[in-house]
Amino acid sequence: MLATRTVFSLLSLLPVRGRVALDRPTMGRAMALAPLVGLVLGGIAAVVTAGFQLLTKAPAATPEAPAGHLLPAAIGIAALALLTRGLHLDGLADVADGIGAGRERALAAMRDSRLGAFGALALIFVVLVQVAALSLAIGEHRGSLSILVAAMTGRLAATLACTGGIPAAHPNGLGALVAGSVRPRQAVCSVLAVLTVAAGAGLLGVDGLLDVDVDGGGGSPGQAARAVAAVAVGTAAGWLLRRYLVGYLGGITGDVLGALVEITATVTLVFMALGVPTI
Numbered sequence: 001m002l003a004t005r006t007v008f009s010l011l012s013l014l015p016v017r018g019r020v021a022l023d024r025p026t027m028g029r030a031m032a033l034a035p036l037v038g039l040v041l042g043g044i045a046a047v048v049t050a051g052f053q054l055l056t057k058a059p060a061a062t063p064e065a066p067a068g069h070l071l072p073a074a075i076g077i078a079a080l081a082l083l084t085r086g087l088h089l090d091g092l093a094d095v096a097d098g099i100g101a102g103r104e105r106a107l108a109a110m111r112d113s114r115l116g117a118f119g120a121l122a123l124i125f126v127v128l129v130q131v132a133a134l135s136l137a138i139g140e141h142r143g144s145l146s147i148l149v150a151a152m153t154g155r156l157a158a159t160l161a162c163t164g165g166i167p168a169a170h171p172n173g174l175g176a177l178v179a180g181s182v183r184p185r186q187a188v189c190s191v192l193a194v195l196t197v198a199a200g201a202g203l204l205g206v207d208g209l210l211d212v213d214v215d216g217g218g219g220s221p222g223q224a225a226r227a228v229a230a231v232a233v234g235t236a237a238g239w240l241l242r243r244y245l246v247g248y249l250g251g252i253t254g255d256v257l258g259a260l261v262e263i264t265a266t267v268t269l270v271f272m273a274l275g276v277p278t279i
Contacts (some may be wrong), residue, residue, distance in 0.1 A: 003029035004036070004271045010174075011037045012083050031162045034155040035194045041083045042151025046144035046206065049076030053138065069143070073135035076147055077127065088154070089131070091258015092126060093119030095245065098255070103248060107170060110255050130266050134278035136273035142206045142223060146272035149198045150226045150234070154265030159190045166242075167251035174254030191235075198227035200273030226272065234268030 006020040007030035021027075052072040081089055094110040100118030101109035109116070137146035159182055168179035182190075205219025238260050245256050 002026055003033055006030040007033045007037055007203040008040075010039055011087070013083050014040070017182060022181070024177065024181050027178050028162070028183065028186065031159050031178050032182050032186035034159045035152045035190055038152035038155035039148070039197060041080060042148040044083060045076050045080040045151065046147050048075065048079040049134070049138070049147060050144055050207075053143070061105045069135040069138035070131065072162055073131045073138055073143070076134055076143070077130050079146065080151060088258035088261040089127075091255040092262045093123050094255040095259040096122035099248065102191050109255075110231055110253065118268060120261065126262055130269055133269040135268070137269065140273070141207050142226070145201055145205075145223060146229060146230075146269055148206060149230050149272060150203055150265040150268040152194050152197065153231050153234040153238075153268045154261040156190060156194050156235060157229070157242070157260040157264035160187055160235070160238070161242050161252050161260055163187050166246060169246075169249040169251035169253045169256070175252045175256065178257075179252055195228055196233055198231050199224040202227040203240055211243055230268045230271040234264045237267040238264035 002019065002021055003026055005016045005018050006022070006026055008014055009016040009020050010030065011034060049072050052075045053069070056071055063216040093115055094112075097112070097116040097119040098106035098110035100116060134143055134147060137143045162178045162180065163184060164180045164182075164183040166179060170176060201219075202224030203219045203221065205223065208219065241263050242252075242260055244254075245259070246252060249256065
């Protein structure tokens with residue numbers, strides 16, 4: 001419970017009662033539980049998205065009404081950002097500014113609180129892609145499943161970035177506290193838990209449970225397979241980005257974790273939106 005309270009206090013705006021701790025053993029367990037934060041926040045965002053679908057009575061996506069789900073999608077992505085205080089988006093912007101400043105000045109630029117041109121462009125394009133992808137997924141009656149899976153997978157990328165062998169880029173800050181703190185066994189459990197929940201949500205048909213599935217399509221093995229594949233694709237994208245950033249910066253920072261969360265979630269959402277054949 002101490003690790004659970006700690007990770008929710010770090011990665012969300014949700015009120016946390018009781019003591020939290022920032023020692024390395026607790027932080028390791030906390031970061032291993034990061035996908036749980038994604039599950040809770042993604043579930044809240046899914047309910048908000050479904051609620052706006054019902055309020056707006058948005059029609060199914062058709063050539064005549066291609067933007068019918070843009071408003072619920074935008075509200076869902078905004079809710080997810082608000083629930084995290086914009087923490088991960090801020091990290092993404094800082095990392096983009098750091099890359100734009102060059103290898104020698106990257107860490108100094110990332111610590112600068114001012115938003116630069118590269119950071120602004122990264123925020124604009126990532127949010128646009130997330131809203132567009134979620135809008136398409138809503139039109140395919142898997143919007144709630146998509147935002148739930150994306151939120152979990154994004155935080156799983158942060159968990160995996162805190163495993164052994166990945167150094168901190170700076171001796172101070174969150175990166176130094178969590179680098180190498182997650183044990184391999186904990187990371188494996190986190191991966192299996194995310195895959196299991198994603199498959200279960202696909203089989204259960206969360207969109208049907210929220211009464212937003214216009215055509216009656218509920219859960220199915222195909223939806224479960226799509227959700228599991230999305231976790232795999234998103235995690236692979238997060239791994240590639242992590243390798244690049246660790247090589248560029250020399251390790252991880254809190255901003256790097258935020259960027260990993262956002263990019264991984266974006267790739268996961270895009271995969272869920274695509275018309276990839278499933279079983």
